[in-house]
Amino acid sequence: MNYFVDTKGYYGNYGGSFIPEMLYANIQELQDNYLQILESESFQKQYRELLTEYVGRPSPLYFAKRLSEKYNTNIYLKREDLNHTGAHKINNCVGQVLVAQHLNKKKIIAETGAGQHGVATATVCALMGLECIVFMGEVDVERQQPNVKRMEMLGAQVIPVKSGSKTLKDATNEAFRFWINNPDSFYIIGSVVGAHPYPDMVARLQSIISEEITWQLAEKIGRNYPDYIIACIGGGSNAIGAYYHFLNDTRVKLISVEAAGKGIDSGKSAATSILGSPGILHASKTLLMQTKDGQVTEPYSISAGLDYPGIGPVHAHLFETGRAIAQNATDDEALQAGFLLTRLEGIIPAIESAHALAALEKNTFKKDDIVVVNLSGRGDKDMGTYLKYKDVYLK
Amino acid sequence: MNRINQLFEKKQQNILSIYITAGFPNIDDTATIISEIEKSGADMIEIGIPFSDPLADGKTIQDSSSQALQNGMSISILFEQLETIRKTVSIPLILMGYINPIYQYGFEAFCEKCNAIGIDGLIIPDLPVWEYTEHYKELFEKNNLHNIFLVSPQTSSSRIKEIDSISNGFIYIVSSAATTGKTSDISEEQISYFSSIQNMKLSTPQLIGFGISDNKSYTTACKYCHGVIIGSAFIKALQTSQTSIEKIIHTFIQGIREQKK
Numbered sequence: 001m002n003y004f005v006d007t008k009g010y011y012g013n014y015g016g017s018f019i020p021e022m023l024y025a026n027i028q029e030l031q032d033n034y035l036q037i038l039e040s041e042s043f044q045k046q047y048r049e050l051l052t053e054y055v056g057r058p059s060p061l062y063f064a065k066r067l068s069e070k071y072n073t074n075i076y077l078k079r080e081d082l083n084h085t086g087a088h089k090i091n092n093c094v095g096q097v098l099v100a101q102h103l104n105k106k107k108i109i110a111e112t113g114a115g116q117h118g119v120a121t122a123t124v125c126a127l128m129g130l131e132c133i134v135f136m137g138e139v140d141v142e143r144q145q146p147n148v149k150r151m152e153m154l155g156a157q158v159i160p161v162k163s164g165s166k167t168l169k170d171a172t173n174e175a176f177r178f179w180i181n182n183p184d185s186f187y188i189i190g191s192v193v194g195a196h197p198y199p200d201m202v203a204r205l206q207s208i209i210s211e212e213i214t215w216q217l218a219e220k221i222g223r224n225y226p227d228y229i230i231a232c233i234g235g236g237s238n239a240i241g242a243y244y245h246f247l248n249d250t251r252v253k254l255i256s257v258e259a260a261g262k263g264i265d266s267g268k269s270a271a272t273s274i275l276g277s278p279g280i281l282h283a284s285k286t287l288l289m290q291t292k293d294g295q296v297t298e299p300y301s302i303s304a305g306l307d308y309p310g311i312g313p314v315h316a317h318l319f320e321t322g323r324a325i326a327q328n329a330t331d332d333e334a335l336q337a338g339f340l341l342t343r344l345e346g347i348i349p350a351i352e353s354a355h356a357l358a359a360l361e362k363n364t365f366k367k368d369d370i371v372v373v374n375l376s377g378r379g380d381k382d383m384g385t386y387l388k389y390k391d392v393y394l395k
Numbered sequence: 396m397n398r399i400n401q402l403f404e405k406k407q408q409n410i411l412s413i414y415i416t417a418g419f420p421n422i423d424d425t426a427t428i429i430s431e432i433e434k435s436g437a438d439m440i441e442i443g444i445p446f447s448d449p450l451a452d453g454k455t456i457q458d459s460s461s462q463a464l465q466n467g468m469s470i471s472i473l474f475e476q477l478e479t480i481r482k483t484v485s486i487p488l489i490l491m492g493y494i495n496p497i498y499q500y501g502f503e504a505f506c507e508k509c510n511a512i513g514i515d516g517l518i519i520p521d522l523p524v525w526e527y528t529e530h531y532k533e534l535f536e537k538n539n540l541h542n543i544f545l546v547s548p549q550t551s552s553s554r555i556k557e558i559d560s561i562s563n564g565f566i567y568i569v570s571s572a573a574t575t576g577k578t579s580d581i582s583e584e585q586i587s588y589f590s591s592i593q594n595m596k597l598s599t600p601q602l603i604g605f606g607i608s609d610n611k612s613y614t615t616a617c618k619y620c621h622g623v624i625i626g627s628a629f630i631k632a633l634q635t636s637q638t639s640i641e642k643i644i645h646t647f648i649q650g651i652r653e654q655k656k
Contacts, residue, residue: 008525018494020451020520022569025549163457169448176450177574183549280495281448283521293469294499295447 001321003247003314009196012320014313017195018283022180026187027195029103034197037102038095038204050094051208054127055084057091059209061216061372066344073365076226077347077375078213078242087350087377088206088238089120089190095205096188097124105186107131111175113140113168113234114304115147116350116377117190122156132156133185135174137167140304147381165298168308172282191235192312195283199312206241213372214245226370228363230255232355234270234306236315238376243324253325255363256315257355259301260328270299270307273319273326279310286313302331302385303351305377329358337361338379338386339393350377351385398487398515399541399564402438403600403621410622411613411651412439412602413629414491416459417476418468419445420633424640425476428633431641433486435648440484441518441624442477444470444492451520453576455627459634470500474508481513489543491518503534510538516564518543528561543567548588555595562599568592568620570605576627578608581615589619613651625651 002012009015009031019027037043051057059079068075080088100108108125110132112118118134125132134151138160141148151158164170172193179187192199192206210229218224225246231239233256246252261269269275272287279288281296289297289309301307318324329337338354341347349357353376365371379386402410413432417425425442432440445460445468452460470492480488490509497505497519509517517540522531527542535542541564546555548571558566571577571585592601603616604624616623632647633640 016526017523018521018526019523021523021545022451022547022549022572024523024547024554025551163454164447164461173448173450177453180451181573181577183572278498280498280521282450288495290495290499292499293471294496295464296495 001323003318003323005196005200011314011317013278014284014286014316015196015199016285018280018285019195020180026179026183031197033103034099034201037099038201043098043102046098047095051091055090055094056082057208058212058216059083061213061220063220064345067341070344071360071365072367073369073371075360076370076372078209078372080209080238080374080376081347081349081353081378085116085120085123086380087116087120088209088241089117090123091208091241092190092202092205092237093117093120093124093188096201097128097130099201100130100186100188101128103186105184107133107182107185108188109133109135109175109178109185110188110190111135111168111171112190113137113171113307114381115140115144115151116305116381118156118158119147119150119154121188122151122154125156126154133178134158135161135171135178137161137165137171139166140168140171144304144381167298169296169298176282191237192240192314193235193282193284193310199284199314202237203240203244203314206237207244209238209241209374210243210245213242217370221370225249225252226372227251228253228255228365228369228371229374230257230356230359230371231374232257232306232352232376233311233315234259234308234352235310236312238374240312240314242372242374247323254318254323255359256318256324256326257359258326258328259303259306259334259355260330261300261302263330264328268300270301271328272299272309272311274328276310281310284313286310287316302334303355305350305352306355327359327362329355333358333361335389335393343394347375348379348386349375350379351382353377397539397541397564399439402487403565406438407600407621409617410438410602411648412441412622412624413437413648414441414443414624414626416443416445416456416463416630417473418463418466419459419630420462422466422468422472425473426480427640428644429480429484429488431644432648433484435645436652437486437648438622439487439489441489441491441626442473444473444490444496446493446496449493451574453574453627455576455630459630470496470505474512477512487515488513489516489518490514494519494521502531506534506538506540509540514540516541516543518567520545524558524561545569548572552595555592555597559597559599565600565602565621566597567624568601568603570603570607570616573605575605577606578628579606581612589616593619610651610654614654
């Protein structure tokens with residue numbers, strides 16, 4: 001079974017590049033050049049150097065002793081939360097901004113939901129001295145003010161999106177529209193979504209996570225693969241980053257945790273693999289939450305980073321082939337897991353990453369299993385939410 | 396013969412095609428609007444199937460689409476409304492819509508229904524050329540449907556030629572690097588882009604769309620191709636005026652055709 005993208009931009013039945021003709025030249029330029037750029041010596045040198053010196057990689061693979069005792073197994077946390085800007089998003093932005101420079105693009109655009117990808121994009125643009133425009137749904141602008149201010153302080157222009165439901169899906173629409181109107185700009189997509197080659201390019205740039213897991217495990221336990229990798233999935237960039245080097249190694253079980261919101265059947269959920277069906281949004285064929293008439297519906301999750309109505313096409317393929325197992329966690333389960341990690345390990349996780357931690361409760365591991373949880377981001381941005389629920393969960 | 400080909404056979408200049416959003420302003424307006432557009436002397440009609448996430452559209456058509464969806468419009472309802480349209484309307488009719496709603500309806504059932512009703516062509520902006528030739532061409536042809544391709548200022552001349560070679564009906568020339576509904580005077584840059592396409596002597600007729608909104612832009616654009624497509628400006632007219640829909644449509648189309656005295 002092939003888990004990587006084919007020459008037409010497909011992962012099995014999913015993927016492709018369903019773009020209007022107005023973007024054909026831009027996408028074609030990327031398709032023709034991205035592999036050559038990513039594999040070039042000059043790119044690799046710059047990318048690796050920035051990851052080490054600027055992002056702070058390698059991120060530790062931390063053995064969580066007390067958490068392991070609780071679940072009676074061996075749990076390692078891949079500490080993407082310790083990256084500069086607080087999440088895995090920066091890995092991708094550092095790479096894409098270099099790709100933009102190789103293609104001689106001066107103006108960067110991005111979409112953002114919670115603001116993490118927006119902040120990471122604004123950060124690398126400040127670093128490179130590039131103009132940066134970030135599209136953010138008006139609803140998200142209101143509920144993520146600190147990130148809006150961070151982006152502005154970094155010199156980015158944040159454009160509140162008033163169309164549709166005014167959240168991530170609409171911010172992405174608006175970024176695409178701006179790109180149609182300004183074809184000289186470079187669109188840094190934040191997840192493994194969008195037209196080919198974006199899902200593959202973003203996956204490759206995030207694959208530094210699994211690359212490090214490989215040698216870090218070898219150093220720690222003398223074996224270069226775990227039994228399980230657990231990651232949360234909205235679009236799915238941190239998950240594919242953590243899986244990438246293990247996709248063909250079926251000894252490693254992959255668990256992707258979606259946001260169930262208030263419950264799968266509550267009408268307020270973002271569990272796309274259960275609630276979605278094949279469809280086409282943002283230029284790729286994937287699993288999509290939609291009405292029977294093909295209108296895209298609005299997902300819900302307490303975590304702004306997981307409430308996207310689709311998943312990356314690679315994840316639709318991994319689910320369909322059974323390579324990855326889809327599980328989910330409700331708002332409640334995620335919060336519980338977030339507070340638990342805080343008190344057991346002294347780490348406040350992003351609520352997105354807390355969904356991955358919640359899966360520890362739902363699976364039974366053997367005593368000698370090696371379980372890696374990708375801790376994709378830190379919880380600073382979620383303090384408002386955590387504090388609101390503090391009294392419920394910390395008794 | 397397909398009605399689009401018939402039209403271009405008898406008329407090579409000043410073709411006016413009007414875009415409407417199905418189910419806008421009211422859900423039951425579709426058939427009336429189509430008839431009135433024909434009576435007012437337009438040559439062709441594009442019926443837009445509303446979608447929740449119209450990537451290539453500007454604010455006007457985004458808004459008309461969400462209004463239409465709120466009104467309850469869907470492909471099934473549209474097909475019901477168009478069931479008997481060919482009893483009264485004889486100009487070419489094209490359905491324009493994003494791929495996902497069509498994909499959910501089922502491409503095969505969709506094309507067969509279009510054929511049964513008497514639809515002549517489809518414009519699916521997010522169905523790329525490769526996907527079409529690989530997966531859908533046969534199905535379209537079997538159902539006597541022309542797939543109308545777009546070209547934009549970003550499209551290379553070799554690609555324009557390639558598109559010309561697989562096109563039937565007409566080619567939709569997107570007037571500038573823009574989403575729909577941007578109105579400003581046609582620039583020198585646009586003129587040179589239009590004439591470069593004109594000089595390519597393509598075998599498929601061409602219509603210019605996006606940003607054509609009044610008699611002035613219509614007249615200019617028509618010098619370089621077979622005619623124009625007007626969408627956002629028409630949708631705006633439907634929104635703003637207070638008189639009857641018949642009157643609005645008649646006045647609008649007359650205003651496009653005739654220079655203001």
